[in-house]
Amino acid sequence: MHDMITLRDLQVQFFAPKKLIRAVNGVNLTVGQGEVVALIGESGSGKSVTLRSIMRLHSERSTRISGGLEVDGKDVLKMSQRELAALRGDTVAMIFQEPLLALDPVYTVGAQIIEAIRRHKKVSKAEAHRQALSLFQKVRIPSPERRLDAYPHEMSGGMRQRAMIALALSCSPKVLLADEPTTALDATVQIQILLLLRDLQKELGLSIVFVTHDIGAAAEVADRIAVMYAGKIIEQGPAAELLTRPRHPYTLSLLKSRSHGALQKGQRLETIGGAPPDLSNLPAGCAFAERCRYAAAECAGVQPREETLSPGHVVSCLRVHQIHQINPVAAATH
Numbered sequence: 001m002h003d004m005i006t007l008r009d010l011q012v013q014f015f016a017p018k019k020l021i022r023a024v025n026g027v028n029l030t031v032g033q034g035e036v037v038a039l040i041g042e043s044g045s046g047k048s049v050t051l052r053s054i055m056r057l058h059s060e061r062s063t064r065i066s067g068g069l070e071v072d073g074k075d076v077l078k079m080s081q082r083e084l085a086a087l088r089g090d091t092v093a094m095i096f097q098e099p100l101l102a103l104d105p106v107y108t109v110g111a112q113i114i115e116a117i118r119r120h121k122k123v124s125k126a127e128a129h130r131q132a133l134s135l136f137q138k139v140r141i142p143s144p145e146r147r148l149d150a151y152p153h154e155m156s157g158g159m160r161q162r163a164m165i166a167l168a169l170s171c172s173p174k175v176l177l178a179d180e181p182t183t184a185l186d187a188t189v190q191i192q193i194l195l196l197l198r199d200l201q202k203e204l205g206l207s208i209v210f211v212t213h214d215i216g217a218a219a220e221v222a223d224r225i226a227v228m229y230a231g232k233i234i235e236q237g238p239a240a241e242l243l244t245r246p247r248h249p250y251t252l253s254l255l256k257s258r259s260h261g262a263l264q265k266g267q268r269l270e271t272i273g274g275a276p277p278d279l280s281n282l283p284a285g286c287a288f289a290e291r292c293r294y295a296a297a298e299c300a301g302v303q304p305r306e307e308t309l310s311p312g313h314v315v316s317c318l319r320v321h322q323i324h325q326i327n328p329v330a331a332a333t334h
């Protein structure tokens, strides 16, 4: 299995009037072939900005990106506009929370998928239609032939999300990026879409990175979970390990509302007292220190480094070993 995505000390900064917004501050993440990784964390922690960086979707004029960013072994930061178009068209596809933003209201969904297929592959209209039908079957849209002729507004939220996934798959991508793909849907539809993503990953060998606020969603489909805070991944690890043996105080707080072992589907992150730091004026030390009940004097002045605790389980916390002693795992889930 080789890595499909490699982010090394990724930094993304936005130029705003009289300030620099440090939205992503040294993210290290690899996503293997066929792997599903969930990015979780509070609003504003840099999840979407990280995801969009992978396709270099930020405006070149108002954004500075640095560090290492490779997709399928190619350096995305060095790509020409032409290479970027190929990356976005052939290798990586993205789906959003709101399919209506991706689907054109004046064309039927079938026409849009057929057009996308023909843009990527030199096939006849009849062949593109056949492939569009097959994609609709793949994303389990009932009566697919009839639904190809529907306009986006004629579909339910769940069906529209499936149609957008079909559109994303029309270029046979290797990587699927999903920005809160189920947040706007009701609970039962959310689970169906997540299971669909999991099945598509298995069937097509896709690598998937998805952003969510929902720990239940992460637990449902992710192989690995990365927790973001103030533009950094403060803890990442295999999903089962991170959910049962979280080690960073922020992850502990996020999981605190979880009941004994069993994770509630659709459960949202608990609110943590205080507010995240101002991204244009980040503290010298740990960005979570102000809100952390375990913080010591050193935390305010020293940036924690990433430490690998077990294979794939990486944490950035100066006090991780002390916390482990005073707060055994069980305390995290009660």
Ligand SMILES: Nc1ncnc2c1ncn2[C@@H]1O[C@H](COP(=O)(O)OP(=O)(O)OP(=O)(O)O)[C@@H](O)[C@H]1O
Pocket (backbone or CB within 6 Å): 014, 016, 021, 023, 041, 042, 043, 044, 045, 046, 047, 048, 049, 050, 211, 213, 279
């Ligand atoms: N184009 C931009 N210009 C300036 N600031 C931006 C821009 N895009 C994002 N930001 C800021 O970067 C920070 C991180 O935003 P991001 O959307 O990644 O957060 P998030 O973790 O995905 O949150 P949410 O869960 O609410 O989507 C926020 O403070 C946001 O306001």
